[in-house]
Amino acid sequence: MRAYKITQNGAPRQALHLATDLPLPSTPTGPNILIKVTCAGLNPADLHFMSILPAWLPFRKHPTPGLDFVGTIACAGPDVPEELAVGTTVCGALGVGQAFWGAGSLAEYVVVPAGLVAAVPEVLRGREGEAVGCGVAGQTAALVVKESNVQKGQRVLINGASGGVGTILVQVFKAKGAHVTAICSGANEALVRRLGADEVIDYTTFTAGGLYTHLTTTFPLSSNPLDFIIDCVYDSPLYTSSPSYLSLTGRFITIVGGRTQGIYPFILHKLRPVFLGGTPRRYDVLGLAPNGTLAREVAAWINDGVLKEVVIDSEFPFEEAVEAYEKLSTKRAKGKIVVRMR
Numbered sequence: 137m138r139a140y141k142i143t144q145n146g147a148p149r150q151a152l153h154l155a156t157d158l159p160l161p162s163t164p165t166g167p168n169i170l171i172k173v174t175c176a177g178l179n180p181a182d183l184h185f186m187s188i189l190p191a192w193l194p195f196r197k198h199p200t201p202g203l204d205f206v207g208t209i210a211c212a213g214p215d216v217p218e219e220l221a222v223g224t225t226v227c228g229a230l231g232v233g234q235a236f237w238g239a240g241s242l243a244e245y246v247v248v249p250a251g252l253v254a255a256v257p258e259v260l261r262g263r264e265g266e267a268v269g270c271g272v273a274g275q276t277a278a279l280v281v282k283e284s285n286v287q288k289g290q291r292v293l294i295n296g297a298s299g300g301v302g303t304i305l306v307q308v309f310k311a312k313g314a315h316v317t318a319i320c321s322g323a324n325e326a327l328v329r330r331l332g333a334d335e336v337i338d339y340t341t342f343t344a345g346g347l348y349t350h351l352t353t354t355f356p357l358s359s360n361p362l363d364f365i366i367d368c369v370y371d372s373p374l375y376t377s378s379p380s381y382l383s384l385t386g387r388f389i390t391i392v393g394g395r396t397q398g399i400y401p402f403i404l405h406k407l408r409p410v411f412l413g414g415t416p417r418r419y420d421v422l423g424l425a426p427n428g429t430l431a432r433e434v435a436a437w438i439n440d441g442v443l444k445e446v447v448i449d450s451e452f453p454f455e456e457a458v459e460a461y462e463k464l465s466t467k468r469a470k471g472k473i474v475v476r477m478r
């Protein structure tokens with residue numbers, strides 16, 4: 137079979153090599169299924185795995201990247217539930233261990249535990265590529281929705297609203313009756329409004345510090361402060377300035393730990409008490425461990441019309457996965473980038 141291999145660390149063009157003569161994975165055992173991949177969805181985490189984790193570690197020699205998959209069950213182990221019969225089209229994201237080990241979804245076949253998959257939503261018949269929405273981005277959005285428990289009428293600010301995670305959060309929070317303000321560049325305003333955002337803030341129009349002043353006047357603490365800030369970009373001052381626009385009981389939830397600063401932001405924001413200069417607002421960092429329960433929750437959102445649109449930025453043929461990753465590296469993707477097998 138064909139699969140991409142990370143043969144050295146670095147940017148996608150240096151790191152990736154398309155291997156064309158690999159053996160098929162062995163027949164799945166126990167609760168595992170062999171999936172013939174039709175689409176893989178790309179995530180920023182793939183780039184981290186490419187650039188940081190050594191590709192030469194003995195247990196992940198020349199790993200295959202890719203977390204999100206959509207495909208057809210080609211073979212099922214003896215302990216796989218009956219509903220996941222051969223021929224069923226499924227989607228989801230690979231588990232943390234498998235991703236770390238490097239048996240990724242940028243391959244013609246991948247073996248996945250049955251517990252990680254969801255059936256592709258009925259409404260996506262004929263456009264299965266959109267089921268990449270049940271991968272990392274959708275599952276992270278589901279985690280945020282569960283953790284925040286946003287209620288009808290509450291005010292939510294989403295930073296990075298036009299990305300893979302943000303485009304899903306806008307729609308789900310809106311369906312829950314929240315008042316959604318989206319932060320993105322002006323070029324993506326029409327997109328996030330179409331998805332349901334009540335207000336849009338174009339971050340590119342502000343000079344340093346201007347965004348936080350704008351938020352202070354738009355959501356004054358005395359009248360209508362925000363209840364939640366969901367950060368999909370990593371913006372430290374958005375948190376440290378938040379006592380001016382995030383209610384006393386409000387929560388700042390980030391899905392970006394601050395990779396370039398290591399765990400420093402976590403210590404600075406989460407653990408520093410107020411009397412030592414900490415910010416008097418709750419700060420949480422969420423990390424996803426992909427699982428089938430979250431994948432099936434996103435599939436249900438799609439089937440029920442809560443998630444009306446999985447925004448696809450672009451689709452690339454398998455042979456152009458390097459170009460697809462280069463597009464992802466620009467951090468300008470609107471929704472998901474998909475790599476399609478032939």
Ligand SMILES: NC(=O)c1ccc[n+]([C@@H]2O[C@H](COP(=O)([O-])OP(=O)(O)OC[C@H]3O[C@@H](n4cnc5c(N)ncnc54)[C@H](OP(=O)(O)O)[C@@H]3O)[C@@H](O)[C@H]2O)c1
Pocket residue numbers: 179180181272273276295296297298299300301302319320321322323324339368369391392393422423424425464467468469470471472
């Ligand atoms: N904790 C976890 O388990 C977890 C899970 C998933 C993702 N993540 C992380 O969460 C982040 C978002 O993931 P994603 O898949 O949504 O990424 P993505 O799709 O690559 O995000 C791209 C979007 O980010 C927007 N953006 C870039 N810079 C911005 C800025 N300064 N202000 C506002 N928007 C900005 C861009 O919009 P414009 O072009 O309009 O600027 C673009 O639409 C990534 O860092 C990812 O690693 C973490």
